[in-house]
Amino acid sequence: MVVGSADAATDRALRALADPTRRDILRVTLVRPLSVSALARRYPMSFAAVHKHVSVLEDAGLVTKRRRGRESLVHGEIDRVRAVRAALDALEQVWRDRVARMDRILAEDPDEGAPDAHHQR
Numbered sequence: 001m002v003v004g005s006a007d008a009a010t011d012r013a014l015r016a017l018a019d020p021t022r023r024d025i026l027r028v029t030l031v032r033p034l035s036v037s038a039l040a041r042r043y044p045m046s047f048a049a050v051h052k053h054v055s056v057l058e059d060a061g062l063v064t065k066r067r068r069g070r071e072s073l074v075h076g077e078i079d080r081v082r083a084v085r086a087a088l089d090a091l092e093q094v095w096r097d098r099v100a101r102m103d104r105i106l107a108e109d110p111d112e113g114a115p116d117a118h119h120q121r
Contacts, residue, residue, distance in 0.1 A: 009060070009061060009083075010083070010084060010087045012059060012060040012061070013060040013061065013062055013080065013083075013084045014084065015056075015060070016056045016057050016059070016060035016062055017060075017062070017084070019053065019056075021043060021045075021050075021053050022053050022056060022057055022062075024042075024043075025039055025050075025053055025054060025057060025063070025074070026057060026062050026063060026076050026081070027076075028042070028076075029063055029074045029075060029076035030076030030078060030081070031076075033066070033073040033074060033075045033076075034073065034074055035071040035072060035073055035074070036050060036051055036054055036065075036071075036072055036074060037071070039054065039074060054074055057074075060080075061077060061080045062076065062077055062080050062081065062084075063075060063076055063077060064077060
């Protein structure tokens with residue numbers, strides 16, 4: 001059973017955000033754009049590995065790259081982050097509604113509507 005109906009773009013974004021390095025790249029590029037080279041200096045991995053992380057974020061729409069001279073600056077996309085947040089909020093509401101329904105069911109009197117035990121003998 002599928003809960004909520006996350007679209008393919010939201011699925012890609014959530015998969016991209018599953019990695020802590022990608023979450024950090026997004027966090028820093030939301031504050032200010034950085035080149036891939038500058039990002040690579042921040043992490044204990046190769047330039048190619050950081051470039052791959054940026055590509056995954058870009059494919060998910062969470063960052064964009066814009067040319068500035070010889071550099072590509074990576075910009076975090078706050079509108080896409082907000083869209084992912086809205087999808088998560090909707091999913092949270094589904095679960096809150098389910099828990100509230102379970103609470104109502106559990107709060108009902110279990111003897112209400114049940115035949116009287118004395119008359120069953």
